Amino acid sequence: MTVWDRPEPPTRPAPLDRERIVAAAIALADEGGLEAVSLRKVAARLDVGPMRLYGYISTKEELFDLMVDEVHAEILPEEQPRDWREVLRIRAHRTRQATLRHEWLADLLGGRPTLGPNALAVTEATLAALDGLADLDTVMRAVETVGAYFTGAIRREIANLRAERATGLSKLDWQRASGPHVTRMLATGRFPALAKAVHDGTDVDAEVSFATGLDWVLDAVAVKLGCE
Amino acid sequence: MTVWDRPEPPTRPAPLDRERIVAAAIALADEGGLEAVSLRKVAARLDVGPMRLYGYISTKEELFDLMVDEVHAEILPEEQPRDWREVLRIRAHRTRQATLRHEWLADLLGGRPTLGPNALAVTEATLAALDGLADLDTVMRAVETVGAYFTGAIRREIANLRAERATGLSKLDWQRASGPHVTRMLATGRFPALAKAVHDGTDVDAEVSFATGLDWVLDAVAVKLGCE
DNA sequence: TAATCGATAAATACAGTATATCGCCATGAG
DNA sequence: CTCATGGCGATATACTGTATTTATCGATTA
Numbered sequence: 001m002t003v004w005d006r007p008e009p010p011t012r013p014a015p016l017d018r019e020r021i022v023a024a025a026i027a028l029a030d031e032g033g034l035e036a037v038s039l040r041k042v043a044a045r046l047d048v049g050p051m052r053l054y055g056y057i058s059t060k061e062e063l064f065d066l067m068v069d070e071v072h073a074e075i076l077p078e079e080q081p082r083d084w085r086e087v088l089r090i091r092a093h094r095t096r097q098a099t100l101r102h103e104w105l106a107d108l109l110g111g112r113p114t115l116g117p118n119a120l121a122v123t124e125a126t127l128a129a130l131d132g133l134a135d136l137d138t139v140m141r142a143v144e145t146v147g148a149y150f151t152g153a154i155r156r157e158i159a160n161l162r163a164e165r166a167t168g169l170s171k172l173d174w175q176r177a178s179g180p181h182v183t184r185m186l187a188t189g190r191f192p193a194l195a196k197a198v199h200d201g202t203d204v205d206a207e208v209s210f211a212t213g214l215d216w217v218l219d220a221v222a223v224k225l226g227c228e
Numbered sequence: 229m230t231v232w233d234r235p236e237p238p239t240r241p242a243p244l245d246r247e248r249i250v251a252a253a254i255a256l257a258d259e260g261g262l263e264a265v266s267l268r269k270v271a272a273r274l275d276v277g278p279m280r281l282y283g284y285i286s287t288k289e290e291l292f293d294l295m296v297d298e299v300h301a302e303i304l305p306e307e308q309p310r311d312w313r314e315v316l317r318i319r320a321h322r323t324r325q326a327t328l329r330h331e332w333l334a335d336l337l338g339g340r341p342t343l344g345p346n347a348l349a350v351t352e353a354t355l356a357a358l359d360g361l362a363d364l365d366t367v368m369r370a371v372e373t374v375g376a377y378f379t380g381a382i383r384r385e386i387a388n389l390r391a392e393r394a395t396g397l398s399k400l401d402w403q404r405a406s407g408p409h410v411t412r413m414l415a416t417g418r419f420p421a422l423a424k425a426v427h428d429g430t431d432v433d434a435e436v437s438f439a440t441g442l443d444w445v446l447d448a449v450a451v452k453l454g455c456e
Numbered sequence: 457t458a459a460t461c462g463a464t465a466a467a468t469a470c471a472g473t474a475t476a477t478c479g480c481c482a483t484g485a486g
Numbered sequence: 487c488t489c490a491t492g493g494c495g496a497t498a499t500a501c502t503g504t505a506t507t508t509a510t511c512g513a514t515t516a
Binding site for chain 1: 335338340341343348351355356364365369372373377378379381387388391409413418420424425428429432440441445451452
Binding site for chain 1: 464465466467
């Protein structure tokens with residue numbers, strides 16, 4: 001019997017902590033979507049009984065909050081540009097990129113207030129960049145308006161992406177995509193404008209469309225902030 | 229023994245159909261939120277075994293889609309204004325009002341493409357109002373940008389509303405609201421801009437804030453459509 | 457050193473979920 | 487009257503989040 005045969009010492013599993021739990025949950029979600037995240041599976045991945053988790057989190061919703069905050073660490077850029085507009089734009093794009101990396105984030109975005117440390121840091125950076133540009137109310141309105149836009153835009157993008165993926169390849173032409181239903185609807189002639197849009201519409205790159213809408217909103221914000 | 233004593237004929241439960249199922253589900257969701265909607269409860273409310281539902285819907289997600297589309301019937305206004313801008317504004321406000329009536333809609337908004345007949349009718353009306361104002365790509369961008377805004381804004385509003393409700397009364401001052409956590413965070417001094425915002429911020433009426441942001445976005449859209 | 461105590465982890469338990477499958481029963485046709 | 491078909495109910499499975507109880511193990515004290 002050599003050392004190699006000797007069984008490993010019981011290697012008591014690495015001590016549990018929130019970080020490891022959240023990391024496991026995120027891995028699970030990255031692989032199989034939010035619905036693949038169950039406390040049991042998270043626990044299993046950590047080689048631990050399900051109830052162990054309740055020593056570190058008190059509910060599943062709290063775990064989701066922690067996951068969202070964790071991703072916000074990816075969203076906060078290491079160095080901020082000077083220009084307020086660039087700060088807002090980059091925040092939007094980084095949020096979008098993070099969501100493309102972690103699609104499940106789309107399901108959580110805007111669903112609950114984000115009060116974790118990383119999310120707060122992101123907000124802080126944003127507010128700091130706009131500080132003094134106008135009265136506080138206007139600044140808040142600006143931040144929230146841009147936030148509302150990119151939140152909604154990202155959610156829609158992911159929703160469409162999933163729909164395309166689910167119905168097999170197909171882009172903006174819902175027609176074949178969503179099966180006979182929409183086709184039939186359009187054929188009724190009750191939706192001429194929509195039919196025309198579906199028929200004549202170019203399907204623009206998602207990122208371009210996102211960026212364009214964002215720029216429009218930023219233009220509007222610039223006017224209101226008195227920075228045009 | 230009078231007619232009144234005579235037992236009712238067995239009143240075999242009204243024949244099931246999607247409408248009744250969706251109505252029951254909406255009622256349930258209005259009362260207890262989306263999480264109160266389970267196929268079992270919906271079935272119970274219709275005095276029917278859970279499996280009966282699968283003759284009319286094929287999955288719970290499909291039921292949610294139907295619920296969303298049903299609410300879109302409330303969103304489509306009976307008569308459309310002439311002005312494209314008014315059309316967009318009213319769509320946004322009606323969506324918001326519908327969501328305030330059916331808070332669960334916030335959880336579903338933007339989560340999946342809305343392809344039901346009522347949702348399509350809403351889209352149709354919107355596109356028709358913007359038809360010809362600019363090239364199709366620009367019009368689509370306009371509709372989607374406004375849609376992204378109000379979707380995101382409504383979700384955030386409902387999220388905040390719930391948070392306030394859950395933490396007991398308290399408005400924009402998260403501080404006491406979200407417990408000691410945020411207070412501690414702010415006290416660290418790592419978030420000066422945020423602290424200032426929390427401290428000096430007026431808490432504006434949600435509807436006003438929604439309308440203001442919307443107007444900003446509409447202004448931007450007007451410019452891009454060449455209608456200023 | 458022995459024994460007791462306290463905390464920590466594990467196992468079990470419970471109520472509820474979406475959905476698949478099977479068997480009955482009633483109503484229609486032949 | 488018989489038979490078949492198809493809707494309907496009950497049952498079954500594999501999970502879920504979470505509460506509660508049981509076991510285990512380390513540290514402290516006698």
